[in-house]
Amino acid sequence: MHPIRQHSRVLTASLVGTAVEFYDFYIYATAAALVFGPLFFPAESAAAQTLFAFMSFGIAFIARPVGAIAFGHFGDRIGRKSTLVASLLLMGASTLLIAFLPTYAMAGWIAPALLCILRFGQGFGLGGEWGGAALLAVENAPKGWEARFGSAPQLGAPVGFLAANGLFLLLGLGLSEADFAAWGWRIPFLASAALVGIGLWVRLRIGETPAFREAMEHAPPPLVPLWEMRHHLGALLAGTAGVVACFAIFYLATAYALAQGTGPLGHSRETFLSVQLAANCFLAVGIVAAAVLADKRSARLSLALGAGATVLLGFVFGPGLAAGSLWTVFATLAAALFIMGFAYGPLGAWLPTLFPVRVRYSGISLAFNGGGIIGGALTPIVAQLLAADGYSAQAGWLLSAAGALTLAGVILARPALSAAK
Numbered sequence: 244m245h246p247i248r249q250h251s252r253v254l255t256a257s258l259v260g261t262a263v264e265f266y267d268f269y270i271y272a273t274a275a276a277l278v279f280g281p282l283f284f285p286a287e288s289a290a291a292q293t294l295f296a297f298m299s300f301g302i303a304f305i306a307r308p309v310g311a312i313a314f315g316h317f318g319d320r321i322g323r324k325s326t327l328v329a330s331l332l333l334m335g336a337s338t339l340l341i342a343f344l345p346t347y348a349m350a351g352w353i354a355p356a357l358l359c360i361l362r363f364g365q366g367f368g369l370g371g372e373w374g375g376a377a378l379l380a381v382e383n384a385p386k387g388w389e390a391r392f393g394s395a396p397q398l399g400a401p402v403g404f405l406a407a408n409g410l411f412l413l414l415g416l417g418l419s420e421a422d423f424a425a426w427g428w429r430i431p432f433l434a435s436a437a438l439v440g441i442g443l444w445v446r447l448r449i450g451e452t453p454a455f456r457e458a459m460e461h462a463p464p465p466l467v468p469l470w471e472m473r474h475h476l477g478a479l480l481a482g483t484a485g486v487v488a489c490f491a492i493f494y495l496a497t498a499y500a501l502a503q504g505t506g507p508l509g510h511s512r513e514t515f516l517s518v519q520l521a522a523n524c525f526l527a528v529g530i531v532a533a534a535v536l537a538d539k540r541s542a543r544l545s546l547a548l549g550a551g552a553t554v555l556l557g558f559v560f561g562p563g564l565a566a567g568s569l570w571t572v573f574a575t576l577a578a579a580l581f582i583m584g585f586a587y588g589p590l591g592a593w594l595p596t597l598f599p600v601r602v603r604y605s606g607i608s609l610a611f612n613g614g615g616i617i618g619g620a621l622t623p624i625v626a627q628l629l630a631a632d633g634y635s636a637q638a639g640w641l642l643s644a645a646g647a648l649t650l651a652g653v654i655l656a657r658p659a660l661s662a663a664k
Contacts, residue, residue: 246385246392253396256449258379259442260331261399262406264372265437269336270431272498275300277411277505277512278428290631293502295355297624302359303366304620307612310370312469315605318375319468322451323382323604325377328443334368335439337361340397362530364488374608377591378563382452384598390537390545392590396528400587401527406432406496408439408523412516450547458600468605478497478597479610480658484652485546485594486614487589488553491622491645495638496579499562499623502574503630508565518569522576524628529584534592540595547653549585553646556582560639579642583592586649596658616643 268450279299291299310330318326341361347354349625376396384392397479410431418427465471489524497519504515538544557580563575590611598606628639 246388248545250383253383254597254637256445257376258399259445260376260404263394263402263438263442265403265436266407267491268402273411274428276498276502278424283358292398294627297627299359299362301620302362304616306363306366306371307615310367311608311612313386314371315608316468319602323375323378324451328446328484330368330371331442337364337437342429370612373611374604381595382454390534390542390592394534396591397530397588402521404523408516410518415513457652465601468602471602481595481652481656482594482610483613484648486611487618488550488645488649489583490615491642492579492583494619496576499626518573522580525577526580528585528635530588531583533588535591537592542589545589546593550646550650552582554643557643559638560642563637599659636651
């Protein structure tokens with residue numbers, strides 16, 4: 244039987260959770276770019292409101308390493324499956340509750356406070372999501388298929404993005420601006436409940452990974468996995484650096500680009516969402532191409548190519564996004580997301596090689612979410628500050644810096660001496 248068919252349930256469980264993750268994160272990012280500023284944050288200018296909205300967006304990236312520690316602890320001690328179910332439940336509940344929040348006009352300061360608390364809950368749950376999903380796929384992969392199996396969680400990104408972007412596009416076409424601001428933005432958060440339900444149904448039907456079971460047969464689980472990470476600080480730093488580029492590209496090419504495209508650049512929301520929707524297809528193509536190359540050569544090489552391309556992308560991203568032609572904007576975003584596929588697709592196969600099985604959940608979760616703080620939280624905030632000061636063309640240079648950091652991490656990283664130690 245073909246490996247993909249043989250392990251279809253595991254791959255589906257791995258993909259669905261990450262699809263929910265990116266759906267949840269992107270509906271928040273889109274709402275932050277479009278309506279959260281005036282709805283939840285009082286300010287004297289639209290630019291300041293957007294900045295506050297993006298700062299609330301960044302809270303989840305601060306919460307993610309905290310969640311990585313908590314879920315990594317249980318993932319390394321009791322197993323991948325049950326930990327993944329718990330992370331999905333917390334993530335889904337936090338997202339759903341955002342749909343019922345009062346606005347600043349209704350409740351004053353309580354509204355942004357509740358928004359930030361639920362955003363923290365989103366990030367805390369997500370802290371354990373990607374690491375567990377990647378291990379679920381990689382630790383079940385046949386020899387020579389590690390990168391292709393490890394790309395399953397990454398393929399959840401374009402699926403979640405398509406679902407989120409497509410729903411916002413339909414709402415934009417069917418609702419007036421007033422209705423969308425009044426109640427339409429709540430619908431995507433309500434719809435997340437259906438995706439979480441599907442994810443839970445699939446995950447409850449799978450078993451534990453062979454690598455984890457074998458590691459437990461050789462030795463008891465570590466009492467405090469985080470404490471054992473002191474022996475792997477070099478791998479943790481290299482892994483964190485290796486993740487930065489993919490987050491930086493994604494949130495500059497989606498949330499930041501949407502805020503600029505529908506704000507200073509003057510494109511309609513529906514038009515720009517359509518451009519992003521089409522460009523997103525290139526992310527899936529890039530992930531698959533990177534995974535195939537990683538299995539044929541190495542995940543390290545594939546990731547290094549993505550990092551190097553990100554450095555070059557930074558010099559054309561700002562001018563390309565600011566171009567008057569939507570075709571140029573589309574080409575810029577499509578190229579960015581294709582390159583992101585190479586900076587993101589191999590991570591599922593590359594990061595697990597840096598840590599032994601007994602602390603692998605903690606290691607890759609901390610690295611992935613630590614890189615998310617730099618690339619996903621700080622980058623769009625700094626880019627928005629640059630744009631507000633009239634330096635939007637230079638915002639792309641942040642991508643060059645992120646690509647250089649990831650390339651350094653890939654070059655300096657060393658595989659763990661033993662996969663089952």
